Amino acid sequence: MRFDPSEHETKNIYKLLSGSVVPRPIAWVSTLSDSGVHNLAPFSFFTVASRQPPMLCISIGPGVGARKGTVKDTLENIRTSKEFVINISSTPLGNEMQKTSENLASEVDEFEEAGLTPISSEKIRPMRVEEAPIHMECKLHQIVELGSDHLLIGEMVLYHIQEDYYMEEYKVNFEKLRPLGRLAASFSESRDFFSLPKEDLK
Template identity: 70%
Template sequence: MKFNPAQLEPKQVYKLLSGSVVPRPIAWVSTISKDETLNLSPFSFFTVASRQPPMLCISIGPGVGEREGTIKDTLTNIQNQKEFVINIVPTFLGNEMQQSAENVPSNVNEFELAGLTPVDSELVKPKRVKESPIQMECKLHQIINLGSDYLIIGEMVLYHIDEEFYAGNYKINLEKLRPLGRLAGNYSESADFFTLPNKDLK
């Protein structure tokens, strides 16, 4: 079988991509609006963009469901404030993450909605999720409009990690972290780890 994306609806192409590019890590992005409303939302189009300087990127599409076609609050806040925090989602915070993904009005504080604790960042204005074991403070580097979506590239300026999840020598205890991943419309838990003989893969 083969599919020509030019002959498909965007939702059909999205299903093919989101079911093939898996598992995808989840960026739990915290931002703050001009009126200082706290915002928290998960995005699974997320990866490292650069090692030096350290940069992370997330792709943000238009609103869906009740907010079909609107601009997401996360994008608006990043455009205005030029700062954000990426919090990593372990499996034990899956329910809270899912709750923060609900379509709610812009004046709703998703920290409160999900029962999470906001804590001050040190170099950026948006808050961090206290319950998340890893939080990365980011300053906006660039926003690139790509078709219907926006690629947000941010430079990581400060990295926070709970000592219980730090394995030493700048490594993460992944068995303890058990990060949540996205598999099309479902989720995956990274729990089984193994090595392969070929170590040349970067």
Template identity: 65%
Template structure:
């Protein structure tokens, strides 16, 4: 079986890609609007873009369903404020993360809707998710339009980790973290680790 992307609907190519590029970590992105309204939304197109300087990137698509063709609040806020926070989602926070994925009006505070605790960041205006095991404060480096999406690249300028997830020597306890990942339309947690011969 083979497919020619140029002959398929975008949603079908998307399904093929998200079924092959797995697992994808989730960036739980918190931003703030010009008016001071808090926003929190998950994105599974997320990775490290550079080690030095430490750059993270997320891809933000158009609004979906009743907001189709619109720009997502996350992108609007990042363009405006040039700052954001990427919070890491542990499996225990899955239901609350899913709540923040709902299409909501711009004035809706997703922290309140999902019963999460916003706490101040050290260097940026957007709030962090207190319950998230790891939070990374980012300053916007660049936004690159790619087709219908936008690749947002930010420099990580402050890294927060809760003590129980830190092993020392700059290592994260991955088994305890139990980070949520995306497999096509489903979510999963990988806590089985093994090494391969060098």
């Protein structure tokens, strides 16, 4: 089978992409509005962009549903403040993370809405999610407009990890972290870790 994007609706090609590029890690992004409202939202178009200096990138699409035709609060906040935190969620926080993905009004504090605890960052103003095991404080490096979406590249200026998730030699304990990922419209939890080559893959 073959699919030419020019011959199909955007939403259908998106389904193929989001069902093929899997599992995708999730950036749980916290920002601060000009009026001081704390914002928190998850984005699964997310990865590392640079080793030195350490940079991360997230892609933010246009508003959907009731917010169709608008710019998402996360994008607007980062445009103005040029700062954000990428929190990493573990599976036990999945319901709270999903709550923050809802189309809420700009004046709503998603920390409060999801019952989460905001804690101060050290180098930037947006708050971190205390319950999340990992936080990465970022300063905006660049915004690249790509079609309908915006690619945000941020330099990580400070990394936080809860002590019981940290292993020696700068390693993260994946079994403890229980990484939460995205599979199209579904979610996945990574539990089975192994090295390659592996004899019994089939």
